[in-house]
Amino acid sequence: xxxxxxxxxxRDGQLMLVSRDLTTAINVSDIAPTLQYALDHWxxxxxxxxxRYQQLNEGRLHGVTFQASRCESPLxxxxxxxxxxxxxxxxxxxxxxxxxxxxxxxWTDPLMYQGGSDDFIGPRDDIILPSDEWGxxxxxxxxxxxxxVPMACSETMAAERIRLIMLVNDVSLxxxxxxxxxxxxxxxxxxxASSFSPVxxxxxxxxxxxxxxxxxxxxxSTYNGVLFGQPHAGKDMTFxxxxxxxxxxxxxxxxxxxxxxxxxxxxxxxxSEGACIGEGGVGYSCIAERRMxxxxxxxxxxxxxxxxxxxxxxxxxxxxxxxxxxxxxxxxKPLD
Amino acid sequence: xxxxxxxxxxRDGQLMLVSRDLTTAINVSDIAPTLQYALDHWxxxxxxxxxRYQQLNEGRLHGVTFQASRCESPLxxxxxxxxxxxxxxxxxxxxxxxxxxxxxxxWTDPLMYQGGSDDFIGPRDDIILPSDEWGxxxxxxxxxxxxxVPMACSETMAAERIRLIMLVNDVSLxxxxxxxxxxxxxxxxxxxASSFSPVxxxxxxxxxxxxxxxxxxxxxSTYNGVLFGQPHAGKDMTFxxxxxxxxxxxxxxxxxxxxxxxxxxxxxxxxSEGACIGEGGVGYSCIAERRMxxxxxxxxxxxxxxxxxxxxxxxxxxxxxxxxxxxxxxxxKPLD
Numbered sequence: 001x002x003x004x005x006x007x008x009x010x011r012d013g014q015l016m017l018v019s020r021d022l023t024t025a026i027n028v029s030d031i032a033p034t035l036q037y038a039l040d041h042w043x044x045x046x047x048x049x050x051x052r053y054q055q056l057n058e059g060r061l062h063g064v065t066f067q068a069s070r071c072e073s074p075l076x077x078x079x080x081x082x083x084x085x086x087x088x089x090x091x092x093x094x095x096x097x098x099x100x101x102x103x104x105x106x107w108t109d110p111l112m113y114q115g116g117s118d119d120f121i122g123p124r125d126d127i128i129l130p131s132d133e134w135g136x137x138x139x140x141x142x143x144x145x146x147x148x149v150p151m152a153c154s155e156t157m158a159a160e161r162i163r164l165i166m167l168v169n170d171v172s173l174x175x176x177x178x179x180x181x182x183x184x185x186x187x188x189x190x191x192x193a194s195s196f197s198p199v200x201x202x203x204x205x206x207x208x209x210x211x212x213x214x215x216x217x218x219x220x221s222t223y224n225g226v227l228f229g230q231p232h233a234g235k236d237m238t239f240x241x242x243x244x245x246x247x248x249x250x251x252x253x254x255x256x257x258x259x260x261x262x263x264x265x266x267x268x269x270x271x272s273e274g275a276c277i278g279e280g281g282v283g284y285s286c287i288a289e290r291r292m293x294x295x296x297x298x299x300x301x302x303x304x305x306x307x308x309x310x311x312x313x314x315x316x317x318x319x320x321x322x323x324x325x326x327x328x329x330x331x332x333k334p335l336d
Numbered sequence: 337x338x339x340x341x342x343x344x345x346x347r348d349g350q351l352m353l354v355s356r357d358l359t360t361a362i363n364v365s366d367i368a369p370t371l372q373y374a375l376d377h378w379x380x381x382x383x384x385x386x387x388r389y390q391q392l393n394e395g396r397l398h399g400v401t402f403q404a405s406r407c408e409s410p411l412x413x414x415x416x417x418x419x420x421x422x423x424x425x426x427x428x429x430x431x432x433x434x435x436x437x438x439x440x441x442x443w444t445d446p447l448m449y450q451g452g453s454d455d456f457i458g459p460r461d462d463i464i465l466p467s468d469e470w471g472x473x474x475x476x477x478x479x480x481x482x483x484x485v486p487m488a489c490s491e492t493m494a495a496e497r498i499r500l501i502m503l504v505n506d507v508s509l510x511x512x513x514x515x516x517x518x519x520x521x522x523x524x525x526x527x528x529a530s531s532f533s534p535v536x537x538x539x540x541x542x543x544x545x546x547x548x549x550x551x552x553x554x555x556x557s558t559y560n561g562v563l564f565g566q567p568h569a570g571k572d573m574t575f576x577x578x579x580x581x582x583x584x585x586x587x588x589x590x591x592x593x594x595x596x597x598x599x600x601x602x603x604x605x606x607x608s609e610g611a612c613i614g615e616g617g618v619g620y621s622c623i624a625e626r627r628m629x630x631x632x633x634x635x636x637x638x639x640x641x642x643x644x645x646x647x648x649x650x651x652x653x654x655x656x657x658x659x660x661x662x663x664x665x666x667x668x669k670p671l672d
Contacts, residue, residue, distance in 0.1 A: 011376055011591070040347055077591060079413045079454035082524070106519075113521040114450040118415035118591040129587060130488045151671060152466045173587060183442075185449040186522015188418070192587040251465060251509060251528040255347070255413060255454040335487060 001053045001202045003164065004326075005035050005072040007122070012036055013072040017053050018199050022326055024063030026056050035074050035200070039163060039256040042147055068326045073120040073196035074166055075145070075257060081117035081194070082248050083141070083170055083261035084110050087231075088238040090266035090289055097292035110239045110247045113186050115170075117259065121195045123326065126333040127171055129192060135174030136306040136332055140221045140285035140314045142233050143168045143261040144241045145200060149254035158245035159213050165206065167197035167219070168261050169314055169328050174288055174305055196259075197314070198326030205324070213240035215316070217324070219265045221285050222313040228290075229283030231267040233316070264289065271296060306332045337389045337538045339500065340662075341371050341408040343458070348372055349408040353389050354535050358662055360399030362392050371410050371536070375499060375592040378483055404662045409456040410502055410536035411481070411593060417453035417530070418584050419477070419506055419597035420446050423567075424574040426602035426625055433628035446575045446583045449522050451506075453595065457531045459662065462669040463507055465528060471510030472642040472668055476557045476621035476650045478569050479504045479597040480577045481536060485590035494581035495549050501542065503533035503555070504597050505650055505664050510624055510641055532595075533650070534662030541660070549576035551652070553660070555601045557621050558649040564626075565619030567603040569652070600625065607632060642668045 004025060005013030012034040016025040031048050032038035038045055055061045085091050088106055095102040121127065129136060145164035149157075176190035209216040216234030220227065239247070244260050265285045271293055275281030284290045291301030306312070315327040340361060341349030348370040352361040367384050368374035374381055391397045421427050424442055431438040457463065465472060481500035485493075512526035545552040552570030556563065575583070580596050601621045607629055611617030620626045627637030642648070651663040 077415045079415060080452060082452070085521075103519075109519075111519055111521050112524050114452055114524055114527075116416060116418070116450055116588065117453075118594055119589045128487070134587070151464070176587070181520055183439075183445075183447055184517055184522075185421075185447050186520075188448050188450055188584070189586045189588075191450075193589070248524070250525045251470070251512070252452065252525075253455045253529070258454055 001049060002199045002205060003035055003038070003074055004066070004199050005074050005076055006070050007072055011077060013076050017049065017056055018066050019056050019063065020205065022066055022199065022323060024056065025066040026052070026061055026063040028052055036078070036257050039145065039147065042163060042256065068198040069124045071124065071198040071326070072122045074164070074200035075196070075259065076120055078117040078120070078257055078259050079255055080258035081115035081261070082112055082258070083115050083263060084112040084239065084244045085263035086110065086237050086239040086244060087263055087266040089236050089268045090264045093266070093289055093292045097295045107238060110244055111263070112244065112247060115191060115194065119193050121193045123195055123198045123328040123330070125195065125330065127330050128333050128335050130335045132306065132308045132332065132334070134176050137172045137174050137287045138221065138306070138312040138314070139170040139172055139264045140219050140229065141168040141170055141262045141264060142215050142219065143196070143259050146245060146254055146256070146258045146260065148256050149245055149249045149258065151249055151251065151253050153246060153249050155242040155246045158249065159242035161245065162203055162213070162241060164200040165203060165210070165215060166200040167314055167316060167325050167328060169195045169312065169330065170261060171195070172286070172288070195328055195330060197328055201325060209318070213242040217316050217318070219285060220315050220317065221283070224311055227277050227283065229277070229285045231265050231282045231285060233262070233265045236267050237262065308332050308334050337385060338535045338541060339371055339374070339410055340402070340535050341410050341412055342406045343408055347413060349412050353385065353392055354402050355392050355399065356541070358402055358535065358659060360392065361402040362388070362397055362399040364388055372414070372593050375481065375483065378499060378592065404534040405460045407460065407534040407662070408458045409532035410500070411532070411595065412456055414453040414456070414593055414595050415591055416594035417451035417597070418448055418594070419451050419599060420448040420575065420580045421599035422446065422573050422575040422580060423599055423602040425572050425604045426600045429602070429625055429628045433631045443574060446580055447599070448580065448583060451527060451530065455529050457529045459531055459534045459664045459666070461531065461666065463666050464669050464671050466671045468642065468644045468668065468670070470512050473508045473510050473623045474557065474642070474648040474650070475506040475508055475600045476555050476565065477504040477506055477598045477600060478551050478555065479532070479595050480581070482581060482590055482592070482594045482596065484592050485581055485585045485594065487585055487587065487589050489582060489585050491578040491582045494585065495578035497581065498539060498549070498577060500536040501539060501546070501551060502536040503650055503652060503661050503664060505531045505648065505666065506597060507531070508622070508624070531664055531666060533664055537661060549578040553652050553654070555621060556651050556653065557619070560647055563613050563619065565613070565621045567601050567618045567621060569598070569601045572603050573598065644668050644670050
């Protein structure tokens with residue numbers, strides 16, 4: 001199934017089922033008014049939603065034209081948003097660029113931070129911030145949404161509790177990060193509101209591309225109209241989503257609707273020739289990583305962070321070039 | 337007004353108004369089914385709830401006997417839980433005990449971490465964890481619940497957006513903290529589910545004790561039946577709640593129902609004679625602080641962290657010894 005939440009003036013939006021090809025959508029409020037409600041009652045409602053979804057795809061229901069511009073993030077607000085750094089290559093580059101060793105345990109013990117989840121922005125909404133001197137960056141990621149997950153659950157059980165998959169733009173304020181991390185309590189002001197793809201999909205929608213709890217497609221980031229990165233989300237993901245969920249649930253239950261992010265998608269590349277798209281590489285899912293490689297190669301970064309007016313588009317395509325989740329497409333704008 | 341959420345088999349509980357003296361309660365689901373709903377629609381609903389509350393206190397409505405044992409946390413799950421360390425004395429002791437200097441900016445720039453909010457435990461529910469070798473500790477705190485708060489808001493506006501006040505037991509796993517903070521991403525596994533007082537109250541309920549966005553009463557922690565701490569929550573709070581909210585909203589909006597915590601309530605004391613209750617001090621709001629003082633005085637801590645079976649009670653009384661929020665009262669139990 002594919003789900004979207006249309007803007008309707010309410011805090012949680014209006015649940016819509018979207019056809020597999022993303023052309024049509026249908027209001028399913030008679031089954032579940034919101035996506036959180038559907039997740040809260042998944043066992044009672046999934047079959048009904050599935051039946052409606054099949055009818056929609058078979059053209060037996062009169063849907064409306066699907067418009068990503070009408071979308072909230074699938075969960076406009078959520079009770080849990082925990083983001084990992086599962087592509088350890090990215091973390092290693094961060095460390096190398098500042099001349100620090102990465103602890104060996106980073107390959108066996110996931111990095112994860114607790115994100116804020118009360119005010120996500122829509123996939124086509126502007127990223128509004130008071131200043132573009134804070135080092136505004138996008139981070140293209142994959143995320144899953146879980147059902148209830150009991151404390152201390154196994155990876156096998158964690159895998160079974162994955163209900164939905166979506167894309168994320170985990171907006172980061174790079175210039176605020178060093179000061180905040182130095183305080184020792186992790187990110188807060190440096191991680192403003194994230195946005196998610198117009199559509200969240202059940203794992204079966206990915207077919208063979210959902211294997212070992214990883215998404216086996218490239219994640220495309222287009223920055224100001226130029227392809228900036230297309231690393232493969234199935235490669236170099238050191239911890240799969242089942243491992244990340246089990247990590248998150250070590251000392252707590254996760255409740256239905258919990259979002260667990262992969263962290264910036266990043267592939268290990270031969271840096272000697274550069275790793276940008278124009279240099280034959282797969283590019284990057286955030287500006288910071290490109291700046292790290294620039295620092296490693298040339299001693300200092302040359303790509304600036306986002307300025308007001310800059311635009312980022314994040315999307316994932318099937319092998320047949322069909323958009324799976326719709327595109328996140330946002331401009332950075334100043335707070336009035 | 338005083339609000340509670342009774343357990344009703346639903347994820348958000350049943351909203352109840354509780355009489356000022358905490359003796360009777362009344363179901364107000366005809367106005368708002370849940371506390372989150374009331375907060376989402378505060379401007380439309382507050383007057384109706386206020387009228388009902390007055391009738392309840394005047395004995396003109398037939399309530400039921402209020403039972404704290406039937407309570408969820410006022411918000412059984414929330415969209416935002418950010419916890420500060422506003423009593424900087426506590427932070428300074430942490431640092432001194434490990435021989436580290438505290439940066440001077442800690443007196444001017446609040447420490448705040450992003451907490452998890454999808455699965456709070458009820459005020460009388462057991463604290464269930466897989467191991468008591470993780471250094472289980474309570475942390476007695478005060479918290480506020482906000483209405484919508486716009487990004488970059490002033491402290492004056494932040495103060496006006498405080499809707500509710502409650503107590504917190506911010507359970508911490510002390511032995512997991514050093515490893516987690518060393519990874520650089522802040523707390524995650526070391527901060528399991530928190531619990532909140534049976535009742536959340538509007539600021540006017542505190543009368544003169546709500547001044548300068550601080551609560552001017554002692555916060556009493558009773559550990560295994562013995563008074564462990566009664567520091568004054570109005571003293572030594574370096575950042576008041578308006579400042580903490582403005583800090584949290586620097587780069588994001590906060591949405592209705594956001595919970596902002598004070599951090600462990602702690603008073604500056606003359607440590608030369610010891611600062612425990614039995615030594616004439618005001619004691620502590622967590623075991624870790626007592627262990628720090630033991631370390632400073634005797635080079636090593638002697639009070640162990642909580643073991644399975646241990647019990648913590650957290651309460652705040654008026655000058656007339658009336659409980660304001662009801663008591664958090666919990667035992668630590670092993671996960672089956």
